Amino acid sequence: EVQVVESGGGSVQAGGSLRLSCTASGFAFDDYVIAWFRQAPGKEREGVGCISNSEDITNYVDSVKGRFTISSDNAKSTTYLQMNSLKPEDTAVYYCAVPSSQFGPICGAPGWDGFIYTYWGQGTQVTVSS
Numbered sequence: 001e002v003q004v005v006e007s008g009g010g011s012v013q014a015g016g017s018l019r020l021s022c023t024a025s026g027f028a029f030d031d032y033v034i035a036w037f038r039q040a041p042g043k044e045r046e047g048v049g050c051i052s053n054s055e056d057i058t059n060y061v062d063s064v065k066g067r068f069t070i071s072s073d074n075a076k077s078t079t080y081l082q083m084n085s086l087k088p089e090d091t092a093v094y095y096c097a098v099p100s101s102q103f104g105p106i107c108g109a110p111g112w113d114g115f116i117y118t119y120w121g122q123g124t125q126v127t128v129s130s
Contacts, residue, residue: 009124022096047113
């Protein structure tokens with residue numbers, strides 16, 4: 001059974017930092033792309049970034065480039081989203097997502113955020129105040 005659990009959300013002032021964790025089990029973590037999404041109140045869910053654990057390739061949405069960093073510790077089956085220079089517009093529920101197959105999205109190519117991700121965590125709230 002695949003399980004995906006996020007942690008690390010919270011409240012921070014603008015300019016601050018948070019690190020989210022996504023611990024997963026039930027599949028070959030090393031071979032998969034892991035993606036982060038977020039959804040703000042009243043807005044559609046958007047892709048934040050992804051990492052290919054097999055190739056160590058990352059990709060980010062333009063609005064977070066240079067501020068957010070995704071990394072993985074394959075030995076711990078955990079992916080991290082380090083968020084620096086946070087802005088109020090980063091306020092959202094953040095989700096970690098896993099595709100159904102290791103032959104799923106190509107993280108380094110456009111369209112990774114439109115792929116169908118089968119397994120999702122419960123989400124963790126990030127609130128950035130001005």
